[in-house]
Amino acid sequence: MIQFERDVTPAVLAVMECTSDPRLRTIMGSLVRHLHGFVREVRLTEEEFRDATAIINEIGKLSSDTHNEAVLMAGSLGVSSLVCLLNNGDNGQSETSQSMLGPFWRLNSPRVENGGSLVRSSTPGPAFFMSARVEDKEGRPIAGAEVDVWHSSPVGLYENQDPSQEEFNLRGKFITDGDGRFWFRSVKPAGYPIPTDGVVGRLLAAQNRHPYRPAHVHALIFKPGFKTLISQVYVDDDENLESDVQFGVTRALIGDFIRHDEPHPSEADSGLPWYSLDYTYVMEKGEAKLPRPPIK
């Protein structure tokens, strides 16, 4: 029988023990211990508790096929980054190329041959040439891997957010060659703000935080026998590298973007300046599974 505040937690924990699935039992027991500990630590008031439940309901109502406020909140609280770093790089023991998927991956990006361009409609901005190698933990090349690449435009918009861009602009699917390499031409991506018209926006305003993510190039690399690599490589001169609103930037994910102020040796229409990036993605052994696409 519950008599005092201190009696509640043991009573709830006893009920959690009835959970059949052992993993779910562990998760629910720990969740209750931490949740109750949190309520005690901050001495949550009744009004704050009512606000909290209203906020959780609002997060659900704001989410749709094209917007996920819960993922945005998880990222803004560093939970997404924590889960990623805990489960990759030998379970958190070493640096990893893994990062968050983000909300803009699309299935069925058009196939592009190595050396091809991701620019499908006029997209003003500095030319950008990326050459990348995909290898295993021992440095051996992974040939025949499928690589989806997607990134924002030089004004910070993905094609699905921007009517001026052609369908699948700045997106493409490559196959790595015998040396594990893929390479392409595009335009230099820019950083962008996450949506701030919901709960997450109010949190950021309350904490005097800016809503920007530093510029990055997304990749999703699929090869049977390896854990699907979901990565973001960040532009090293971005002013928000140290203050990513989603806490996604790690040292291993910062790309060495080189600025060139002399004409490109073979692509005469590149203009000046143009940028190049050479990056190495490292895949870990594991199950090749595709995530659920966040948008159509």
Ligand SMILES: [Fe+2]
């Ligand atoms: Fe992104």
